[in-house]
Amino acid sequence: MAAQARSPRERYREQTRAEIKEVAVRQLAAGGVEGVALLRIAKEIGLSGPALYRYYAGRDDLLAELVLDAYTAVAEAVHAVDTDGGGRAALLALTRAYRAWSVAHPHLYLLIQGTPVAGFTAPPETVMKARSVLGPFLSVFAEGRPLAGLDPLLAQLQAWLRDEPEVAAWVRQWTGLPATDPAAAVALTGAVMAWPQLHGTVGLEVAGQFTGMGHSPATLLDVQTAMLADAFQLR
Incomplete structure (x- = not known):
């Protein structure tokens, strides 16, 4: 069945919401979350303050949509990586893609991974x-053979798979493995370990904490990724 055509009013509403978000992202880039001001957005796009509230109930409503948009954008960047060959080359390509998006869009990275905004609760879809x-990352680590030192974490995440159907479904979606397959726990363990490693290095870089130090953040992340690949004996 063909999709129902949107009415002019619906198209106008969608366009206006997009314009509001575009201005909000510019404000975010210029002054962080505190720089996002609905009244200034309304003025810039030619709306009255009350009229803007017909599109977004408040700043938190707008921020919630920006958070979801940012996660969608970084997911698209990571999903565009060709991981068909698997192994450490695929893992390296994934971490590089994540870092490239983050340093290109530091204001959006900090929105989703920086200091939590006081009083703001991210929408449930964020998870x-x-x-x-x-x-x-799950599909890459599913082929891993973790070293014995990872056994304590592996056991905990195996229990998480068993106890949380949503987590099991997520792992199965990307690996095709049921929660009872030991490789499913290996995949989850690898992804969980990659996450803080990514944010530790990328977050410090985006925040400018490596300024004046004698190394390239990109090189540091590559070395850390290689060490993670070694821990899972990825080829």
């Missing part, structure tokens, strides 16, 4: 959006 970013 699935975040998991989508890590999905390709």
Whole structure:
């Protein structure tokens, strides 16, 4: 069945919401979350303050949509990586893609991974959006053979798979493995370990904490990724 055509009013509403978000992203880039001001957005796009509230109930409503958009964008960047060959080359390509998006869009990275905004609660869909970013990592680590030192974490995540159907479904979506397959726990362990490693290095770089130090953040991340690949004996 063909999709129902949108009315002019619906198209106008969609366009206006997009314009509001575009201005909000510019404000975010210029002054962080505190720089996002609905009244200034309304003025820039030619709306009255009350009229803007017909599109977004408040700043938190707008921020929630920006958070979801940011997760969608970084997921698209990661999903575009060709991981068909698997192994450490695929893992390296994934971490590089994540870093490239983050340093190109530091204001959006900090929105989703920086200091939590006081009083703001991210929408429930955020969890699935975040998991989508890590999905390709699951498929890469599913082929791993973790070293014995990872056994304590592996056991805990095996229990998580068993106890949380949503997590099991997520892993199966990306690996095709049921929760009872030991490789499913290996995949989850790898993705969980990759996550703080990514944010530790990328977050410090985006925040400018490596300025004046004698190394390239890109090189540091590559070395850390190689060490993670070694821990899972990825080829």
